[in-house]
Amino acid sequence: MASVVVAFELGGRPVEVLVSPLATLQQVLRTQLGHTSVKDGCRQGGCGSCTVLLDGEPVLSCLLPVEDVAGRRVTTLEDLTPVDGLTTVQRAFLDANGFQCGYCTPGMELVTKALLERNPAPTRADIAEALSGNVCRCTGYVPIIAAVEAAAAAGSAAAVVASEGATR
Amino acid sequence: MARLRGTGIAAVNYPTGMNLGGDPSQALIHATTSGSFNVVLAAADLGQGLRTVMAQIAAETLGVPYGQIVIQTADTDTGPHDMGTFASRATHRVGNAVKAAAIEAREAVLQLASEELEVSIADLVLDGRGGIQVAGSPQKRRDIADLASRAQFQYGRTIAGRGVYMKPKSDVDPETGAMDPDSTQAYACTVAEVEVDTETGAVAVLSIRSAYEVGQQVNPALVQGQITGGAWMGMSHALYETTEPCYPSRDHSPKDFAGYLMPGMAELPIIEAVVLEVPSSNGPYGVKGVGEMTANSPIPAIVNAIYHACGVRVDSLPVTPEAILRGLDALAQGKGAA
Amino acid sequence: MTAQYHVVGESLERTDGVAHVTGRTLYTADLAFPGMLHLKVVRSPLHHALIRGVDLSAAERVPGFVRALTHADVPHNVYTILGLIGVEPEEEFVLPVDRVRYKGEPIVAILAETEAAAYEAVGKVQLDLEELPAVFDMDEALAPGAPIVTHWGNNTFMYEGHPCRRVRYGDVEAGFAQADHILEGEYRTSPIEHAPLETTGCIAVPEAGRFTVYTNTQAVYFSLDNTSIILGLQPNRLRFIGGTVGGGFGGKVDVIVEPLATLGAMRTGRPVRYVYNRQEEMQVSSTRSAETIRIKDGVMADGTIVARKVTGLADCGAYSRQTPYAITKFAANATGPYRIPNVWVDAYCVYTNRTPTSAMRGFGVTMGHFAIEVQMDKIAERCGIDPWTVRFRNAHRNGDVKPHRKVTSDATLIETMQAAARLVGHGLPPELAAMTSAPRTEWEGER
Numbered sequence A: 001m002a003s004v005v006v007a008f009e010l011g012g013r014p015v016e017v018l019v020s021p022l023a024t025l026q027q028v029l030r031t032q033l034g035h036t037s038v039k040d041g042c043r044q045g046g047c048g049s050c051t052v053l054l055d056g057e058p059v060l061s062c063l064l065p066v067e068d069v070a071g072r073r074v075t076t077l078e079d080l081t082p083v084d085g086l087t088t089v090q091r092a093f094l095d096a097n098g099f100q101c102g103y104c105t106p107g108m109e110l111v112t113k114a115l116l117e118r119n120p121a122p123t124r125a126d127i128a129e130a131l132s133g134n135v136c137r138c139t140g141y142v143p144i145i146a147a148v149e150a151a152a153a154a155g156s157a158a159a160v161v162a163s164e165g166a167t168r
Numbered sequence B: 001m002a003r004l005r006g007t008g009i010a011a012v013n014y015p016t017g018m019n020l021g022g023d024p025s026q027a028l029i030h031a032t033t034s035g036s037f038n039v040v041l042a043a044a045d046l047g048q049g050l051r052t053v054m055a056q057i058a059a060e061t062l063g064v065p066y067g068q069i070v071i072q073t074a075d076t077d078t079g080p081h082d083m084g085t086f087a088s089r090a091t092h093r094v095g096n097a098v099k100a101a102a103i104e105a106r107e108a109v110l111q112l113a114s115e116e117l118e119v120s121i122a123d124l125v126l127d128g129r130g131g132i133q134v135a136g137s138p139q140k141r142r143d144i145a146d147l148a149s150r151a152q153f154q155y156g157r158t159i160a161g162r163g164v165y166m167k168p169k170s171d172v173d174p175e176t177g178a179m180d181p182d183s184t185q186a187y188a189c190t191v192a193e194v195e196v197d198t199e200t201g202a203v204a205v206l207s208i209r210s211a212y213e214v215g216q217q218v219n220p221a222l223v224q225g226q227i228t229g230g231a232w233m234g235m236s237h238a239l240y241e242t243t244e245p246c247y248p249s250r251d252h253s254p255k256d257f258a259g260y261l262m263p264g265m266a267e268l269p270i271i272e273a274v275v276l277e278v279p280s281s282n283g284p285y286g287v288k289g290v291g292e293m294t295a296n297s298p299i300p301a302i303v304n305a306i307y308h309a310c311g312v313r314v315d316s317l318p319v320t321p322e323a324i325l326r327g328l329d330a331l332a333q334g335k336g337a338a
Numbered sequence C: 001m002t003a004q005y006h007v008v009g010e011s012l013e014r015t016d017g018v019a020h021v022t023g024r025t026l027y028t029a030d031l032a033f034p035g036m037l038h039l040k041v042v043r044s045p046l047h048h049a050l051i052r053g054v055d056l057s058a059a060e061r062v063p064g065f066v067r068a069l070t071h072a073d074v075p076h077n078v079y080t081i082l083g084l085i086g087v088e089p090e091e092e093f094v095l096p097v098d099r100v101r102y103k104g105e106p107i108v109a110i111l112a113e114t115e116a117a118a119y120e121a122v123g124k125v126q127l128d129l130e131e132l133p134a135v136f137d138m139d140e141a142l143a144p145g146a147p148i149v150t151h152w153g154n155n156t157f158m159y160e161g162h163p164c165r166r167v168r169y170g171d172v173e174a175g176f177a178q179a180d181h182i183l184e185g186e187y188r189t190s191p192i193e194h195a196p197l198e199t200t201g202c203i204a205v206p207e208a209g210r211f212t213v214y215t216n217t218q219a220v221y222f223s224l225d226n227t228s229i230i231l232g233l234q235p236n237r238l239r240f241i242g243g244t245v246g247g248g249f250g251g252k253v254d255v256i257v258e259p260l261a262t263l264g265a266m267r268t269g270r271p272v273r274y275v276y277n278r279q280e281e282m283q284v285s286s287t288r289s290a291e292t293i294r295i296k297d298g299v300m301a302d303g304t305i306v307a308r309k310v311t312g313l314a315d316c317g318a319y320s321r322q323t324p325y326a327i328t329k330f331a332a333n334a335t336g337p338y339r340i341p342n343v344w345v346d347a348y349c350v351y352t353n354r355t356p357t358s359a360m361r362g363f364g365v366t367m368g369h370f371a372i373e374v375q376m377d378k379i380a381e382r383c384g385i386d387p388w389t390v391r392f393r394n395a396h397r398n399g400d401v402k403p404h405r406k407v408t409s410d411a412t413l414i415e416t417m418q419a420a421a422r423l424v425g426h427g428l429p430p431e432l433a434a435m436t437s438a439p440r441t442e443w444e445g446e447r
């Protein structure tokens, strides 16, 4: 089977990759594009560590043939992390110690970002539902939930500041 | 059919470290010319925060801010020997080695300060913020960073330290079991509350509340992280996990996270803990190990709570809904017969 | 107490925190090197079998196949991971010669240009195996006539001439004779997988006569030293780099991937990556051993335990790895945090045709605690006292001698239980609330 060229948008920039057929987005991101924040916990769709955002929605990149993202918008943690400083979600995970070994963290953070964009004030049940596909073996999840709640609070505080700024 | 609630307790001790064939760790420390200190180790950080804890122990001992410490670890070309990160040994063993190395490096800094200030070392105190001063005369002081720079460029001296800590080997007497297996012991007592659904046999864990005594904590948030993660893991061991669901048969072994059952966020109980600190006699600053023990007491506490809730004693793990239902059936039959 | 320190006792931000939350932390499998080969192994589909033949011809024709490694390539093929601390005999085959002892045991390693080619070639290796009777049950393994699992001829690990780790302290029979109640229990636990989110793996890179091995081991020197023994290399020809582990829990203390990957690098002169997939992590990486724990306690009417006899069986699987040491820890902790004057322990490490077992968080102690603490509740019930009281009455205190003869120090069980009672709002009777871990004095008299 011949290799094919696939074009998509990664972190706002167009990329074209020559891939072998059935290559997963996960493997292409990790090995060809250097986005190693996309983790490799199972390649079976069972852990969520390979989560990326596809047109803003979390997907498991290990189950996704890269051809399926042709023409679409892919975002990883590399694309979101500011050169200096952290995103609101990253800051919340750091402050809440929402990680131990850190292997689940990129996936957890991307799902959290997508959740908060859709639902800025999630309940615990909303959080559990959104993160139900993301496994963490270290933390017992409690500090991850705390991080999501802190990110939500920080986000709404920022929104208040922004809207107050707008009305002035 | 009902949902029955029960409470169970369990208390445990946990050994810090083993003796192996002698159980050593080493640390090397040297100052950079800007007064930060590189701590070179060979211990792995499993996520528990070893680097952080070692940086705190080094900073405390050297009297410099935490941000002045760089931890470089687990490269055998540069890091001195270490047995490894297991057996709740790292904070104790590696911490002791880091402290010893830091004391040696501190002696070198103090020596320089005493020469410059023309006082004896015994009259110098560290302010904990990177300064050394003459006791009682805060104006007579030196910055450790300046001393480190002058040590290199003016005096041609090293500011460095070596540290080792070893738990000596203790052979086990094969007849009596006499041995010295550990360095110290930490303690925990857990109270678990469960709710048993007598129709499905499902057990919901409502809360896991524990008291811990782990010696001096180096970083209480990281200790809490171990306690919380361990409570979840203990619950998981008690009710869910097995690689051999048909043990001793090897059939139906799970191959993935879908088959290997563990509780998720939706199953989380309230997890709460208080921590007592009674310094150990031999840990750096009195630490004990907390890494492994946190999964232990939740397991029997949950199993005891199940009995308290519904009268079913399950003596094998994991306690599956099937085991509960069989136990309830046996109880019902026993009652019927009586 | 914390106030006396500047830095110790403070919940400071983790030094690796920013790297973790930004996804910049590099774990072993995130690394790549020019010319890197991929190693995958052919695993036994049977629990116990003779190896009659291995046919590589179809595998060799797979595009991208580079070479295979067999037992003949391994300089020191039979090793024991705890050999470093003097444990004998050497028992585990890096690649078995003529017999496989568990389903999933590696037989041949394949090196290929891509992971896909390695998998394809693995699938094309033809094994000629003759199935042997397998043993899975520990009691069966101990019975006469059972299939022998080890190559050295025994189904129990030998502790200085004994088939079990023994503790003998006081006189248990005298204790039972004196007791008001005898309570027996049998507790069973299941094998448990560490299930770290990052699977076990390494990359071995040849560099000017040396090999640099990037690994997620929990113990770089332990792994280096074992690898040097297996490969017959001077330790100074190896450099192990690690330190950042994506979850360990004791599962990354075995030295399984490094020797083969380094051997591959030796034989090909190219970097070799050997990283478990999730199925390998779940099925063939070591587990915590299943245990059967039989406890007989002699108890006085007030709940005081006067004698305990324990028989522990740990199912160590086909190779015992770190489990013999876990059994010693189990034996050392057979009384938990309690003072028992007469103790007898026989703790066995039993071989079966199961995935090998090794260290896991709570090494030898976790499952003992399960048994002991459920037993404590049964004692309380039998004696008609509450579960708190039975634990306070038996709590060890400073100065008490443990069955392994070490004098208890740094003990705080009583204070810890008092704190737990306060946390949950459980009022303790005054005599329990007044107890301390100080050496026992008047409490002794009250018994």
Ligand code: FES
Binding pocket: A039, A040, A041, A042, A043, A044, A045, A046, A047, A048, A049, A050, A051, A060, A061, A062, A063
């Ligand atoms: S790697 Fe994709 S879900 Fe686990």
Ligand code: FES
Binding pocket: A098, A099, A100, A101, A102, A103, A104, A105, A135, A136, A137, A138, A139, B047, C197, C246, C247
């Ligand atoms: S922090 Fe280790 S898996 Fe979540």
